Amino acid sequence: MRNVVLAVHGGAGSLPRGSISAEQERAYRDGLTRALRTGYALINEGRPSLDAVEAAVRVLEDDPNFNAGKGAVFNTDGEQELDASIMNGRDLRSGAVAGVHNTKNPISLARMVMERSRHVLMAGRGADIFALQNGVPYTTQDYFFTQRRWDALIAAKNPPAGGAEQTTGETVGAVAVDRNRDIAAATSTGGLTNKLVGRVGDSPIIGAGTYADNRTVAISCTGTGEVFIRGVAAHDISALMDYTGASVTRAAARVITEKIPALGATGGAIALDPRGVLATPHSTAGLINAYILRDGTVVTRIFDDETPAR
Structure with missing residues (x-):
């Protein structure tokens, strides 16, 4: 795809046509479209790509259909531990958080780590305290609850005889290029259903799940995080x-x-170069993704037959 300004993904995996209701399909497409239009509006105002990817990911974090923020999956103890990272291709500055419990939008906290501390990655209780110190309201864990994710946890803890433990993807991410050809990337996730407490995947690891460099590309990955690391x-x-x-x-x-x-392992990525060329490779059956062109045209792709591997 060419002339892309902003792209987002909602996780690698398999979503065959007919596997969800028309209402669920609309919810996915509407969520992806809202994220794109939110970030695109900022770029049209002359704002940097970093603002656009943060804003787009915030929309997806607030959408319970995706595994990030509201609607994140549960760990083995029935809690959410949230990971996120963001990177600016212009100067390679980056910020990330891991194991966040009480911050509504981890992607914005990741940016705060980048801009308001001397660190790149903060984790757990310290990251949530840093959020409070910077004026971010405390969010109780019940905010993140959805019945669908709870049911997935119970299923993972009680797999059928001989069956494998279930996990859930739907990590979200965004990549963008602005008027100055500066690029940026952002990724946010709740991780894996029934993951061990304290497990951290690739999403908050700069260079594994997220990377951006104006000389090359902005990337957000999704898949088996341990192998991406x-x-x-x-x-x-x-x-x-x-x-x-x-x-x-x-x-x-x-x-x-x-x-x-x-x-x-398997997974996927969205990768956008400074010329606006987008690649969406995946080794899974599909990759939920969407993009918006310079002229404002929006394309959403959620079913396996809509998402070519390259």
């Missing part, structure tokens, strides 16, 4: 472009559809 997936895409001159399409496909599966 081992493969340093997001940075690897950027490095291929930087060191070999590979296009965003080729570099992203090589990492996501070749390297990650070779390590024994």
Whole structure:
């Protein structure tokens, strides 16, 4: 895809056509569209891409259909632990939080870590305290509850005989390019259903789940986080472009559809270069994603047959 200003994703996995109701389909598409139009409006005002990706991800964090913020999945103790990261391609500044319990929008807290501290990554209780110190209201855990996620936890704790433990994707992310050709990326997630307390995946790890560099690409990943960390997936895409001159399409496909599966996992990514070329590779059956063009045209893709692997 070309002439893309902003793209978002709602997680890699499989969503066959006919597997959800028409109402659920509308809810997914409406949520993705709201996120795109929110970020696009900021870019049209001349605001930086960093503002756009934060705003787009906030919309998805507030949408219970996605596994981030409201509607995040439960860990083994029946709690939500939230992870997020954001990166500015212009100067490589970045911020991230992991294991957040009481902050409504972790992506905004990640940006606060970047702009109001000397750190890149803050975790757990310390991250929530940092939020309070910076004027972010305390959010009780019941805010994040949804019945669908609770049912998924119970199912994961009681799998059918011989069945595998269930997990849930639907991590969210955004990548954008602004009028100055500055790019940015952001990712937010609740992680895996029934994950061990304290587990951290790739979403808050700069270079694994999120990366942005004006010389190459802005990337947000989704999938089996442990393997994306081992493969340093997001940075690897950027490095291929930087060191070999590979296009965003080729570099992203090589990492996501070749390297990650070779390590024994699956996933996807949205990758946007400064010229507005978007790649959406995935080794899963599908990748929930959407993008908006410079002229304001919105495309949403949620079913497997709408999401080509490259």
